[in-house]
Amino acid sequence: MKTVWNEDGVEQSVTSPVSLIVSAFAPIPDVRHAATPALVTDRGETALLLVDLGGGRNRLGASALAQVYRQLGDTPPDVDDPAALRGFVSAIAALARDGLLLAYHDRSDGGLLATIAEMAFAGGTGVRVALDAAGDEDLSALFSEELGAVLQVPAADVERVRSRLEEFGLGGATHVLGAPSQGDRVTFTRGDRVVYSESRFTLRALWSETTSRIQALRDDPDCAEEERAARCDPERPPLAAVVPFDANEDVAAPYVARGVRPPVAILREQGVNGHVEMAAAFHRAGFDCVDVHMSDVTSGRRTLADFRGLVACGGFSYGDVLGAGAGWAKSILFDERARDAFEAFFTRSDTFALGVCNGCQVLSNLAPLIPGADAWPLFVRNRSEQFEARLSLVEVTDSPSILLSGMQGARLPIAVAHGEGRAELEDTALTELERDGLVAARFVDGAGSVATRYPENPNGSPRGITAVTTPDGRVTIMMPHPERVFRTIQHSWHPETWGEDAPWMRLFRNARVWVD
Numbered sequence: 001m002k003t004v005w006n007e008d009g010v011e012q013s014v015t016s017p018v019s020l021i022v023s024a025f026a027p028i029p030d031v032r033h034a035a036t037p038a039l040v041t042d043r044g045e046t047a048l049l050l051v052d053l054g055g056g057r058n059r060l061g062a063s064a065l066a067q068v069y070r071q072l073g074d075t076p077p078d079v080d081d082p083a084a085l086r087g088f089v090s091a092i093a094a095l096a097r098d099g100l101l102l103a104y105h106d107r108s109d110g111g112l113l114a115t116i117a118e119m120a121f122a123g124g125t126g127v128r129v130a131l132d133a134a135g136d137e138d139l140s141a142l143f144s145e146e147l148g149a150v151l152q153v154p155a156a157d158v159e160r161v162r163s164r165l166e167e168f169g170l171g172g173a174t175h176v177l178g179a180p181s182q183g184d185r186v187t188f189t190r191g192d193r194v195v196y197s198e199s200r201f202t203l204r205a206l207w208s209e210t211t212s213r214i215q216a217l218r219d220d221p222d223c224a225e226e227e228r229a230a231r232c233d234p235e236r237p238p239l240a241a242v243v244p245f246d247a248n249e250d251v252a253a254p255y256v257a258r259g260v261r262p263p264v265a266i267l268r269e270q271g272v273n274g275h276v277e278m279a280a281a282f283h284r285a286g287f288d289c290v291d292v293h294m295s296d297v298t299s300g301r302r303t304l305a306d307f308r309g310l311v312a313c314g315g316f317s318y319g320d321v322l323g324a325g326a327g328w329a330k331s332i333l334f335d336e337r338a339r340d341a342f343e344a345f346f347t348r349s350d351t352f353a354l355g356v357c358n359g360c361q362v363l364s365n366l367a368p369l370i371p372g373a374d375a376w377p378l379f380v381r382n383r384s385e386q387f388e389a390r391l392s393l394v395e396v397t398d399s400p401s402i403l404l405s406g407m408q409g410a411r412l413p414i415a416v417a418h419g420e421g422r423a424e425l426e427d428t429a430l431t432e433l434e435r436d437g438l439v440a441a442r443f444v445d446g447a448g449s450v451a452t453r454y455p456e457n458p459n460g461s462p463r464g465i466t467a468v469t470t471p472d473g474r475v476t477i478m479m480p481h482p483e484r485v486f487r488t489i490q491h492s493w494h495p496e497t498w499g500e501d502a503p504w505m506r507l508f509r510n511a512r513v514w515v516d
Contacts, residue, residue, distance in 0.1 A: 032489055033096040035104035037115075039123025039180050042496075045155035046102060048127070048177040050112070050134060051091075051170060053084055054146025058135045064110050065143035077108070077146040085147065087168035094168075095151070100161055103152035111143035113196070115150050117186055117203050124238055126181040126200060131190045133175035138195050142188065150177065184234065205232045223384040223454040230455065237446030239393060241495055242411040247503040251406075252512035256286035262515045264309035265292040265302075269328045272358065273315035278483040282311070285508035294331060298338050304345040308515050314357020314418070314481065323420065325361020325379065332366060343369040346475065352402060352511055355477040357418050363477045372470035375432040377425035379479060383460025387419040391492050392443055392458055393451075394466055394480060399440040400473035402514045403507045411448055412503050413491060415484040421459035423466070423479075430462055440476055441467035482507050 001016040028034075040046065054077055060066055061073030079085055095101040103123065107115040112134060120127045135141035153161045158176065165174050181187070187197040208231060215224040230236055250256075264287045268275040279289035287309065296302035304310060318324040332338045345351055346369050353370075355363035360379060367373035382388055394414055396407040425433075433439050442464035443451040450464045451457035457464050459479070467478035482504040488494050491502060 033093075035092075035096055035101050037105040037119045037122045038103055038493075039119050039125050039127070039152055040102040041123060041125050041180055043102060043154065045179070046152050047155045047158050047179050048116075048129065049151045049153060049158070049161065050107075050148060050175045050177050051088060051151065051165065052134070052146065052148045052173045052175065053079075053081070053088055054144065054148060055080065055173070056135060058137070058140035058144035058146060060140055060144055063143055063145050064114075065139070077144070079147065084169060084173070087170055088147075088149075091165050091168040091170055092149070092151075095153075095161060095164060098164070100153050100157055100164070101151060102154065104149060106147075106149045108145045108147055111145050112150070113142040113188070114207075116188075117200075117207060119150065119152070120180075120186050120200050121204050121207070123180065126183040126185045126187075127178065128181040128185075128187045128189070129178040131188055131195060133177065138188075138190060142196070148173075152180075155179070201232045201234055218386075220383055220385045220454075223460075226454040230453070239391070239413060239493060240411070240446045241393075241413060241503075242409070242448070243503045244409045245406055245503070245506065247506065248499045248501045250501075250509060251506070252286050252509040255512055255516045261286060261288035262308040262512070263288045263290055263306060264311060264511075265290055265304060265307040267292050267294070267297075267310060267312045267359070269294045269317045269331070269358075271316045271318050271324070272313050274357065274481065274483060275313045275315075277481075278311055278313050278356070281483045281486040281505070281508045282309070282511070284486070284505070286512045294328070294338070297341055298331070298335050300337060304341045307345070308351055309511060310345060310351065310353045312353070312355040312359025312362045313483075314359050317358040317362075323361070323380075325358040325420070326365050328358065328362045329365030332362075333368075339369070342366060346370045349472075349474075351474065352514060353475040354403060354511075355475075356481055356483065357421075357479060360477040360479050361420065363475065370470060370475050372438075372472060373475065375425070375429040375436075375438070376468055376477070377423035377429065377461075377465070379420055380422050380424045381420050382418070382422055382458065384454060384458070387417075388421065388455075388458040389417045390455065390458060392416045392480065393446065393456070394441045395444045395448065396441050397437075397439055399437050399469050400471060401440045401467075401469035401476045402473040403476045403510050404440055404467075404469075405473075405510050405514075407503070407506055407510075410503060411444060413485070413493060414480040414482060414504065415490075416458050416480050417484075418459065418479055421461070421466070421479040423459075423461035425462070430465075433465075433468060434463075436471065438468050438471065439463075439465055440469045441478060441480075 004013045059075045061076035066073040131141045184200040188195045212228040367376045396410045398408045443457045445456045469476040486505045488498040488502045
């Protein structure tokens with residue numbers, strides 16, 4: 001690899017040295033044992049432990065600290081004891097299986113200060129840490145990037161955790177550091193002396209400054225500023241879920257027990273990748289899911305007359321560029337056989353349809369074929385000017401949607417993954433949708449207020465609109481992905497009290513109930 005540029009009329013170049021990149025992969029039999037850096041604050045008293053695989057050396061060569069001072073250093077951290085590293089991996093897996101690991105973060109990318117600060121950011125809490133067991137020198141204890149990790153464990157189980165680590169030869173490498181604390185300060189002490197103490201929000205502003213500056217240059221600058229302000233706002237409400245129904249109640253069970261599985265077409269086009277998850281969700285709700293490619297429809301190999309439900313799926317149709325869903329819709333509108341098939345399907349009174357992400361764009365562009373969809377918006381490039389992939393919060397509103405029946409008032413986290421999700425419509429159309437109760441879901445913040453700012457509103461849709469339906473409720477389109485979060489295990493965050501089924505499973509079961 002070579003980089004060439006012109007400086008004062010003289011061509012300069014740098015050729016990258018040859019690098020060896022080693023990648024490794026391993027199976028994960030149960031992702032429910034995964035650990036994140038987010039400190040837990042609702043499980044009683046907890047403790048933070050440092051597992052030091054550097055043996056107290058705290059070498060600073062090639063560290064981030066050295067780079068800040070424009071130095072290289074003498075001796076970098078190293079894997080001095082491969083057996084200890086192997087034991088460490090096995091020990092962490094065992095602690096996770098035993099339910100003793102509440103949070104985890106390695107310290108080899110920035111050192112102990114960065115590790116603790118990032119755990120505080122993720123957990124939304126203050127932290128108090130004693131450096132006495134981390135090394136004799138404050139600077140090296142805070143910034144050494146030796147192998148090791150900080151673990152959060154229940155305070156009552158510290159000795160049990162120590163014993164478990166001793167089984168893997170790590171008893172002497174384990175030290176109690178401190179614990180989460182009330183308030184927002186991240187504090188390091190040595191004995192009675194405070195080594196460093198700062199507000200979590202001040203640290204997060206410093207930690208993310210480079211990201212914010214790059215974001216302001218690359219993305220919409222107003223969105224970049226809104227996200228920076230939200231990130232550092234002490235009053236910003238955290239992500240919170242409201243579920244006014246029993247998510248694990250299988251409302252479709254009496255119908256599924258009859259042994260009849262109504263057919264639903266899982267529709268896809270070139271580039272679509274969400275069809276397998278969509279089929280899994282509808283299959284779980286009691287449907288016979290049939291993979292239908294657009295070429296099956298246009299060639300006549302499949303007829304939509306055979307199906308009770310149709311789902312247009314998402315995931316990079318046509319590379320997710322240049323109005324991908326709109327292009328998909330044109331392939332229907334300008335093909336006589338396909339247009340007739342879809343129009344006939346939508347006008348039947350015994351069918352339902354769902355469009356998600358690219359599929360949402362498709363059905364919005366097919367509004368002329370869908371009774372009652374005249375005021376639907378089109379979906380265009382996000383306000384941020386970037387592809388948005390995150391966990392967002394939406395509120396299910398009171399609408400005739402048969403898929404969202406009984407879910408009104410729920411505030412639920414949901415996966416968002418789109419580059420063109422901003423609802424575009426005239427004020428008169430927005431007024432008409434709201435007047436007729438056809439807005440089915442909106443983005444909201446943690447307090448339940450309609451999200452108008454980024455990133456709570458990830459695409460800039462007016463009044464947070466992210467799902468609409470028809471007056472009879474048979475056709476619903478939405479930009480977020482319910483099929484990616486129909487099981488609790490699929491969520492990157494969820495309340496600990498949730499069971500096997502996540503609340504979004506109700507959407508798919510509602511379809512099964514409606515069919516019968």
